[in-house]
Amino acid sequence: MYRYDEFDHAMVRQRVEQFRDQVARRMSGELEEDAFKPLRLMNGVYLQLHAYMLRVAIPYGTLSSRQMHQLAHIARKYDRGYGHFTTRQNIQYNWPALEAIPDLLDELAEVEMHAIQTSGNCIRNVTADQYAGAIDGEVEDPRIISEVIRQWSTFHPEFSFLPRKFKIAVSGHANDRAAIRFHDIGIAIKKDSAGAIGYEIHVGGGLGRSPFIAKKIADFVEPQKLLAYLEAVMRVYNQLGRRDNSYKARIKILVHEIGAEEMRARVEAEFAKIDARGTLNLPNEERQRIASYFAPPEFETLTDDCPEFDAKYAEDKAFAQWIKTNIVAHKMDGYAIVNISLKPIGGVPGDATDVQMDRIANIAKAYSLDEIRVTHEQNLVLPHVRKSDLYVVYEALCAADLHTPNLGLISDQIACPGLDYCNLANARSIPVAQEISERFSDLNRQADIGELHIKISGCINACGHHHVGNIGILGVDKKGTEFYQLTLGGTPDENAAIGDITGPAFTADKVVDAVENIVETYMLERKDGEKFLQTYRRVGMAPFKERLYGAE
Numbered sequence: 001m002y003r004y005d006e007f008d009h010a011m012v013r014q015r016v017e018q019f020r021d022q023v024a025r026r027m028s029g030e031l032e033e034d035a036f037k038p039l040r041l042m043n044g045v046y047l048q049l050h051a052y053m054l055r056v057a058i059p060y061g062t063l064s065s066r067q068m069h070q071l072a073h074i075a076r077k078y079d080r081g082y083g084h085f086t087t088r089q090n091i092q093y094n095w096p097a098l099e100a101i102p103d104l105l106d107e108l109a110e111v112e113m114h115a116i117q118t119s120g121n122c123i124r125n126v127t128a129d130q131y132a133g134a135i136d137g138e139v140e141d142p143r144i145i146s147e148v149i150r151q152w153s154t155f156h157p158e159f160s161f162l163p164r165k166f167k168i169a170v171s172g173h174a175n176d177r178a179a180i181r182f183h184d185i186g187i188a189i190k191k192d193s194a195g196a197i198g199y200e201i202h203v204g205g206g207l208g209r210s211p212f213i214a215k216k217i218a219d220f221v222e223p224q225k226l227l228a229y230l231e232a233v234m235r236v237y238n239q240l241g242r243r244d245n246s247y248k249a250r251i252k253i254l255v256h257e258i259g260a261e262e263m264r265a266r267v268e269a270e271f272a273k274i275d276a277r278g279t280l281n282l283p284n285e286e287r288q289r290i291a292s293y294f295a296p297p298e299f300e301t302l303t304d305d306c307p308e309f310d311a312k313y314a315e316d317k318a319f320a321q322w323i324k325t326n327i328v329a330h331k332m333d334g335y336a337i338v339n340i341s342l343k344p345i346g347g348v349p350g351d352a353t354d355v356q357m358d359r360i361a362n363i364a365k366a367y368s369l370d371e372i373r374v375t376h377e378q379n380l381v382l383p384h385v386r387k388s389d390l391y392v393v394y395e396a397l398c399a400a401d402l403h404t405p406n407l408g409l410i411s412d413q414i415a416c417p418g419l420d421y422c423n424l425a426n427a428r429s430i431p432v433a434q435e436i437s438e439r440f441s442d443l444n445r446q447a448d449i450g451e452l453h454i455k456i457s458g459c460i461n462a463c464g465h466h467h468v469g470n471i472g473i474l475g476v477d478k479k480g481t482e483f484y485q486l487t488l489g490g491t492p493d494e495n496a497a498i499g500d501i502t503g504p505a506f507t508a509d510k511v512v513d514a515v516e517n518i519v520e521t522y523m524l525e526r527k528d529g530e531k532f533l534q535t536y537r538r539v540g541m542a543p544f545k546e547r548l549y550g551a552e
Contacts, residue, residue: 011154019040019105022039044057045119051094058089058091062374064111071357077104088125089374092417119165126170131177134383139189145170149168163250168187175494176493186202187202200218206252209460217267218264225271231280232267237254322405337383337385345441363393367386369383452532455473470490473511503545
């Protein structure tokens with residue numbers, strides 16, 4: 001796990017004191033809101049419907065137990081006893097008092113955390129696979145290059161005021177769990193025929209008002225050249241990105257308008273200039289120094305033969321069900337990856353109380369080599385748990401109401417805060433997610449339906465990633481009434497696809513029935529244990545549309 005050096009410590013403390021002065025001037029009336037807004041956004045502070053919201057960075061989604069304990073403490077002291085984990089592997093606090101935020105940031109800095117570049121037109125928190133360093137088949141731990149990018153991009157003078165916000169994701173596995181094709185820059189770690197590591201670069205992905213799948217513009221960038229190549233992409237965007245229209249300011253619009261080939265040519269030309277100077281070559285020794293922070297922990301030599309686990313699995317049906325849904329195979333014999341669902345039936349997706357965060361921290365300290373991960377699907381992960389400890393961990397999670405066995409099932413939904421909190425939203429997301437969860441509360445029914453991902457957004461900005469849901473739900477306002485538009489067939493993984501609109505939107509009182517109709521149609525149409533996406537790809541929209549709207 002990365003640890004701050006003296007530059008990180010100084011940088012964060014200086015920013016806290018700077019913001020403390022800015023808040024004091026805002027509270028005294030010396031700064032008006034229009035002047036304060038860009039300053040607070042640089043420190044992760046938003047003004048929502050009811051209060052200020054603070055977004056805290058969790059780089060590449062990795063936390064220690066000490067950091068999780070501090071997040072719990074902050075939820076108790078500065079918020080209303082909970083935090084909300086987001087699709088950017090961050091955590092948000094919805095109720096901090098503005099005058100208290102500098103003290104909050106000061107306490108975050110005590111555990112090497114901050115809120116810098118979690119908002120504003122800059123490079124945001126770099127995200128990565130939540131199973132990094134634990135999953136078998138990984139080319140390289142993606143957190144290594146994510147940390148390199150974090151250091152390069154933080155306070156970069158050229159990229160502090162981009163045309164629009166900018167998001168980067170890194171994947172080191174054939175199974176893309178970081179959704180790299182829906183990012184401004186997506187990086188896939190590869191090996192060439194000689195076994196050398198390099199980076200495949202995708203540019204121009206994104207959701208929102210105009211969803212696009214990123215275009216591959218480089219097959220293999222050598223490690224020492226990566227920062228120079230990324231800088232070339234950023235410079236082309238900074239030069240050509242729209243600044244006169246916020247709806248057309250993202251790099252996805254630039255790539256769409258000039259085309260992937262022209263984008264590639266411009267980036268290569270800029271890269272040649274940067275590379276010729278050699279100033280952005282990443283020294284191998286520096287890369288190795290950062291990689292050392294992500295060296296594998298001291299795993300015990302174990303085998304997968306575990307009689308105590310087998311006995312508990314056989315005698316406790318609830319435990320067995322949890323194992324089937326929430327446990328992923330680890331690269332080391334005798335270990336497992338534990339997924340913690342933050343989607344209890346009827347709960348708010350992504351929320352965790354201060355008590356739950358403290359208990360997760362305790363479990364991680366005792367049973368997961370002191371590591372916790374945040375996923376972009378608003379759940380948490382204990383990456384390194386001994387198989388012999390799984391039942392003890394399960395019991396501890398049960399005691400904290402964190403044992404819902406629904407990873408990848410219909411109640412494991414992504415949902416943005418929507419109109420309950422966000423001043424950009426025009427429809428509610430959370431109540432819809434809760435009602436769907438309750439409608440499909442029977443875990444046996446969920447298991448029978450199988451893998452099915454629902455994603456819900458309360459406005460066209462798509463913070464709930466509805467475009468890439470197997471079933472996507474977009475809330476819209478029509479003359480003061482909330483309607484919900486449905487899409488089918490989206491997926492954010494290596495088979496990236498944007499969902500197809502089913503037809504006219506449904507009112508709030510009809511949308512959950514519509515989801516039920518979609519599920520029932522799938523169950524009728526599926527063959528040989530197909531997953532939802534497989535059935536949809538085979539039969540197309542027609543049977544779903546007929547069930548939703550009737551024969552035309």
